Amino acid sequence: MVNFLKATKIDKTTEADILAAAKKVFIARGMYGARMQDIADEAGINKALLHYYFKNKEQLFEQIFMDAAAQLFPRINMIFTSDNSLFEKIESFCEEYITVVQENPYLPLFVLNEMNRDPVYFIKKLWQKHSGPDPRKFLEQIEAEVKKGNIRHVSPLHLLMNLLSMTIFPFMARPMFQQFVGLDEMQFRMAMEQRKKEIPAFIINAMKR
């Protein structure tokens, strides 16, 4: 007897289903909280089949984590490698990063969380895949602008921290901000949309002399 529901699917769907399910469950509950059974259920398959595709929980988790990190870190790396002006970098970073995270609001908390769980391990894993970002160029660029007298004296390290903080943090603290100020989902989304312009403007004002 033919299963018409499944018949619509093509060959390699199962693995993709599993990855999608795993992403959902891992990101929602973290490495410890995620249950293999939940992932199997979410993917609409048997737990044994899950282990048929992925040897064990850790291996599956690592894949999900690396994928998630791969969505975030290149955008940060962009600030470091590109040849744009300082202001342009700041503007395009906010624009791009917020766009990505609006579609995956839980990624930052997930990634930071797991990085805190075992920093050395994950950083090693990360850096060996995507070559480690090198902020030297960016930090030097800031110093150069200061020396040229284009911007007020400002510590490069703190400027970097400020930029990343203002862009990333609100997504991680969404429940807090929503409760504090009484925003619903839509209002929060709009606020984040505004921040694409608000953050660069804020930073640039702080740096102008």
Place this chain on the structure above:
Amino acid sequence: MVNFLKATKIDKTTEADILAAAKKVFIARGMYGARMQDIADEAGINKALLHYYFKNKEQLFEQIFMDAAAQLFPRINMIFTSDNSLFEKIESFCEEYITVVQENPYLPLFVLNEMNRDPVYFIKKLWQKHSGPDPRKFLEQIEAEVKKGNIRHVSPLHLLMNLLSMTIFPFMARPMFQQFVGLDEMQFRMAMEQRKKEIPAFIINAMKR
């Protein structure tokens, strides 16, 4: 036979030991990752005794979470309730908040994490103990300063987000920042110390007209 090691302790020590152990384990591994056995070991007692003092994991966790939140939220609330000037508020918030978190660097990630796990539940629990912070006064204060022409036009909501982001986020992203810029523990600590002044200066520069 008298146990001299234990004999040095006085009456109600055990409960305090448990709470300290639970704090350590819960904050390091979260609600899901924490093991009752680990907490018992850390406290140097039997698992049965742990359940003798605290009925179950959830009840113990809730106590730890509320304690942790109670260390952080009043400091945020301070900005909202105090009668100081805008600049003074910003300065004293950074000073106090960073001081507290330097001694408990994992608190913010822990609290935000658990708030994300079940926002409605924890916010209800939180607000019923410490009356919910009300940022209206603070937000109005910003608008008033704008109207008076003392500061550049700036969105109150975004200013609040910026302040909290820049203050809290670096502690949560410490492994990332340390790796990016190559800071050791001491250097990171010093950078956070600098931020007590750096953040207010940055914000005030951004707001000056």
Place this chain on the structure above:
DNA sequence: CAAAAAATTAACCATTTGGTTAAAACAAAG
């Protein structure tokens, strides 16, 4: 179409984990 290979499942298994029980050790009170 038959044989080989790949995908999928039901039934298990060993370990971990939160939690309980009943007895022992200890402290306080009379």
Place this chain on the structure above:
DNA sequence: CTTTGTTTTAACCAAATGGTTAATTTTTTG
């Protein structure tokens, strides 16, 4: 010094969980 109440422990227990096995169904291929 016995009685009574409290603190602590060793030994268990049931449920949950990651993982395995062996058989079945489906797909590929010669």
